[in-house]
Amino acid sequence: MHRDRRERRCIPTAGSWMMAETDRFMQERERKREALRAAGVDPYGGRFPDVEPTVDVRARADVVDIPVGQKLADFTARMAGRITLLRDIGKLAFLTVQDRTGTMQFGLSKGDLGDAQWTVFKQLDLGDIIGGEGIIGRTKTGELTLWLTRLTVLAKALRPPPEKWHGLTDVELRYRHRYVDLFSNREEVYEVFRRRSAIIHAIREYLVDLGYLEVDTPVLQPIYGGAAARPFVTHHNTLDMDLFLRISPELYLKRLLVGGMERVFEISRNFRNEGISPRHNPEFSMIELYEAYADYHVMMERTEGMVAAAIEVIGNRESPIVDREAGIEQSRDREGAVPFGKSPTELSGFGGTGSAFQRPFGEHMLNFAPPWRRAKYADLFREHAGLDIKDKPGVLERAKSEGIYQKLTKSIGDGHVHVKPDPAAEGSLIDHDVLVNELFDVLVQPHLIQPTFVYDYPASICPLTRRHPEDPSIALRFEAFVAGMELGNAYTELNDPRVQEENFRRQVAGEGDETMAVMDEDFVTALEYGMPPAGGLGVGIDRMVMLLTNSRSIRDVILFPLQRKGGVS
C-alpha cells in the first residue's frame, strides 16, 4: 500500500496537486511505522516501568570510575526519552535521548544488539520516543553512554522535529505549538516553566508556614469587582443567568476574613477584557492574600518574603545543557533585541553576581535582597519631576511640556479622561490629580528599576481606598515596582461598611476610577457583620516569573498565551 501512495505522487497529472512537503515526511515515517508493525513491534509501546532519569544515572556515574572507551557490565540502566540527535555510523549508532532532566547518549552496536533489534533501530527517526536498557560506559571521547542491550519503541513520531541546531524560533509557531517549543528549545523554554512551578510552590510554602489558608473562590461571578477592568461575560444556560469571569477574587477573600479566616490566600486566574501587551495577557495569574490585624506595611514584608522564597528555590540548579544557547542569542541579536534570554551562567543560578538575591533582567541586574526601598509617592514625584504634587501651576506646566496635557485633552470624550468639573477654574481642562498620575507614570515609574515600594498614594488618585487616619489626603496603599513594571499592589483594607457602601455607589455612578455594573450588596452585608482590620496584597505571578527568569514578554511565561484563531496551521 505504501507503494501505491508513492506511485500516485510520482505521476502528477496536469492540474493535480503536488505532494505537500509535510505529507512526504509523514508518509515516510508512516512507512517505517508499518514496517515496525510488520516485524511484530508495537510502534506506540506501552507501560515502560522503572525508568531512571538522566540526572540520576549521571549522579551514579559520577561516583564510579569508568575508564574511557570501556563499558561496565555491572552498571546497568533503564532509560527513556525522545531522540534529539541520531548519528548512524554504519553498524554502530549514537543517539542523543532527552528526558525531563537532561540528555543521555545511547550507543547501539549491530553486533551487540542483534539483527532483529538492529532492524527496529533502522526504522527510527529524530523525534521518536524510545526506551532502552543496557550497560553504562564511556566512549573514546569520554561521553557517558548507555550501550543498549534492548531497544523499545514507545512512540513513533509522524512529524519531523524542527531544525536540530536552531530549534523553533518563529515566535508565533512557538506559542501555537508550545509542545514543540518545549522539547526543541529545552534549555530555555522548559527551564522557564520549571521555575514557574517552583516559584508558585515556594509561595505556597511560605504562606502556609505563616499560618495562611489556601482557598478557591468563584471564577464565575454574578457580580464582578475588586479591580478596575472590563470583564468577560458568559452565560449559564440552565439558570439562564449572565455571569462574569472574575477580574479579581478580592471581594470573596474579604468575605472569608469576616468568616474568621484570618490569614487567607488564593492563587487565582483572573480575566480582564482589556488590551494585550508584552506585560498583559487576557487571563493571568495573581496571588492575593489577606491578613487580619495587619496593614500595608506588613504586606511589604510579605512581598519581600515571597520573592525571597522564590529566589531561594530556583537559585541553585546546574543547567544540564546550554550548548545551543549561542545560536538562540544570535538570532535574537539579528532582530535588534535587547539582551534578554538565558545565558549559561544565569541558568546555573548565582554565577558571579556575589549576592544570592541578584537576578539579571534585560540590561539590568536586579537586587531583591530585603528590605526593598520604601519611598513615598510624593517624595518620588519631587525627586524625579522636581515638583510638589500640590503645585498645580507647576504640574500643569510640566504636563504641557511633556505633551501629556495635549494628549489627554485630545482624547477627551473617549470615556477614559476625567474632565474637570469647572474647566474655566484654573485654565486646565484636566483634573490636577490625573495630571499628577500621568506625570508619575512617565517621569517616575520608568526609573523604578530596583525593587521599590511606592506608598502613601494621594487619596485623590485612589478614591476607594482607606485614608490615613491623620492625613485624609493620603491613601493607605502601596505599589511594588521592579524594572519599571508594577509587580504588586497592596492596601490597608477598608472595613467600614458604610464607607464601603458609599464607594460602591460612586463606582456604580461611574465617579471613581473604577466602574461596576451593580452594587455588591452582599459584600456590604458581610462587612456589617464585622471584618477585622487587615492588610491585603496582590502580586502578579506572571510578572514575578518574568522578572526571575529574565523573560521580556508575559507570553514567554504563559504556556499557551492567547492567539487569534487562524494563523499558521
Added chain:
RNA sequence: GAGGGCGUAGCUCAGUCGGUAGAGCACCUGCCUUUUAAGCCGGUGGUCGUGGGUUCGAGUCCCACCGCCCUCACCA
C-alpha cells in the same frame, strides 16, 4: 482602536534593478563499529501568507484581507 515592522521548502534563512526560486539542516539511495550539529557520493522536495491589480513578464511594484511582533491607548 492607531502607527511601524514581518510572512520564501518540514525547520533556520538567502533571493541584487521586475526576467527559469536557492543554501544548510531534515528526508530518500549508497558507504562507514567510537560519533559529538558525525562525514562522504548521488537525489527528492515550493500555491514565495491569501485574494485582486499593474506589466510581455511579479517572491520582488500597488491595493485589500489574514496572522505574528513592536510602540501607543485601555489595564495589572
